[in-house]
Amino acid sequence: MSGTIAHPLVRAEQERLRTAAADRSGWPGAVPPAGVAAPTSVEEVVSLMRWAHRTGTAVIARGAGTGLAGGASGIDGALVLDLSRMKRILEIDVEEQLARVEPGVITADLDAAASAHGLRYAPDPGSVGISTIGGNIATNAGGLRGAKYGVTRDHVLALDVVLADGTLVHVGRDTIKGVAGYDLVALVTGSEGTLGVVVGATLRLLPRPVRTATISATFVDIGAAAAAVSAITRSGARPAVLEIIDHATLAAIDALEGTVLSAQGGALLVAQTDGFGAEEEARVVVAAISSLAAAVEWSMDEADADRLLFARRRALPALEALGRPLIEDIAVPRGRLATAVQAIERIASEEQVRIFVFGHAGDGNLHPIIVTDTAAPDAPVPPAAQRAADRIFALALELGGTITAEHGVGRAKRLWAERELGAEVVALQRRIRAAFDPVGILNPGSTT
Structure with a gap:
């Protein structure tokens, strides 16, 4: 580690270094950092950043x-700042429908706390039960809703x-509207720890929906399911949840759960509408897709909702049971979903990998x-799998989409x-980054 004086909060036990080396991405370049610090207060973070600077x-x-995406993976000589203990x-x-939290709060815990007051924290990434608010802010996480x-x-x-130099700043405001100055909140959100260390957040909460309707529809193939997505968009309905699952994934769920x-x-499409007009909006969704679907089922009952959402919730665990999953996250214009999925199927066939x-x-x-064999998470990605991933990213860009x-x-x-x-x-992003961190110590080698 750089410098001749160690910070009293920095630890270098081998187990801590090993744990801090990698995230869930399996990025093969991860190495144990030089040290780990787990602050419990803003003051400790300020002290650590001044020392690091x-x-x-x-x-x-x-x-x-x-x-x-490998954004929290260790690099040689670095300090990993573990914020998981700042979890209040x-x-x-x-009254204002907002929450003030520390970065280590688990996302689902915030939603549960809001629920006690009839409110909801709407973002719900797939890792909602284990990911932190700080991590969600760093990556601008999405989710089912x-x-x-x-x-x-x-x-x-x-x-x-x-x-980077240890200066503590407060950006944004506690009002729903406000246009004074640059939108630094939006800039920092999604910056993946390259502009500063988030130590506190004020978050918008929403009223919990008074009603929720859940719709599950099966289709002959993924093309028909994608056409149904376009039909829903044209209908004017705006489901809170609209999930698509291909046949290969359904078969994997069957193998794990004994379902059929x-x-x-x-292919399977699962949707949820919510709010005071949930039932009326669900009827609009059902009418939009009925001529395209092989079967449609919907319900206003909460127990039925759990049953109808079962397949989506078990999709990733089913794939993890088959081997090592490389989880990608492209996006394309909704009208090109079918084209994207069919092209991915061709890529799988040509590269002889399971996608x-x-x-x-x-x-x-x-x-x-992309599911490979059961090799260790830090093992190199097989060449065929890497070629397939690169072709998928290229496909996303060709279709007018994004690689993440x-x-x-x-x-x-x-x-x-x-x-x-x-x-x-x-080049513009790098100039912005240099303005926040002229020395270049914040998550070097990450993003652009």
């Missing part, structure tokens, strides 16, 4: 390590951020999951992000 030590902010929900303001409620950035009102989903159709597709169809976000819709760029997708953004935008 003075000594030129690279800093990688980390929450629960659930990232899927400081306030639930019922993104089609209606957007991503994390849409629910962040203000942030407390420790800059794959025998019922070639399973499910995702948030309501906002065009697909998760092509919610997982972030991290280290795993840095070169592809540069290709998507273009040289001029990359």
